[in-house]
Amino acid sequence: AGDDIQFITKGWDSRFMSQLQQYPDGIFCISFQNGIDNKRTAPHPVVTKQWYHALGYYFPFVFYHWYVDTYTKELAESVDRYIFLDDITIKAKKITKDTTAQKIRTQGIPQRDKYTYHMIKKCYFQTDVQKLKEAIK
Numbered sequence: 001a002g003d004d005i006q007f008i009t010k011g012w013d014s015r016f017m018s019q020l021q022q023y024p025d026g027i028f029c030i031s032f033q034n035g036i037d038n039k040r041t042a043p044h045p046v047v048t049k050q051w052y053h054a055l056g057y058y059f060p061f062v063f064y065h066w067y068v069d070t071y072t073k074e075l076a077e078s079v080d081r082y083i084f085l086d087d088i089t090i091k092a093k094k095i096t097k098d099t100t101a102q103k104i105r106t107q108g109i110p111q112r113d114k115y116t117y118h119m120i121k122k123c124y125f126q127t128d129v130q131k132l133k134e135a136i137k
Contacts, residue, residue: 026050
C-alpha cells in the first residue's frame with residue numbers, strides 16, 4: 001500500500017487477511033472506501049507479496065504518480081482478483097505544498113503518466129495478465 005494512507009476502520013487487518021480464505025494463493029488487489037473515489041478508480045490499492053513474486057513488482061514503477069491505481073485495478077480485474085471493501089475506510093494524507101508535490105501536480109506530469117499508461121498497457125498488460133494467471137494455477 002502507499003505510504004500515505006491511514007486505516008480508519010478498526011479490524012481492517014483481519015478483514016484483509018480473511019481474503020486469503022477466498023484466494024489461498026494470495027494473489028489479489030484490494031481497495032477501500034476513501035470518501036472521494038471509490039470502486040471506479042481503486043484508490044490506494046493494496047497488493048500482496050505473492051502479487052509481487054508473480055509480477056516482479058508491487059506497482060508499475062514507470063508512473064510518477066498518476067494511473068498506477070488504474071493499471072493495477074485493471075490488471076486485478078483481468079484475472080478476477082479485484083476486491084473492493086467498502087466497509088473499510090482509509091484516509092490519505094496528501095502533501096500538496098512541498099516542491100515534489102508541486103512538480104507532480106503540474107499539467108505535464110499527469111499527461112506524461114496518461115501517455116505512459118496507454119503505452120504500458122499496449123506493450124505489457126497481456127504479459128502481466130499471463131504472469132498472474134500462471135501464478136494463480
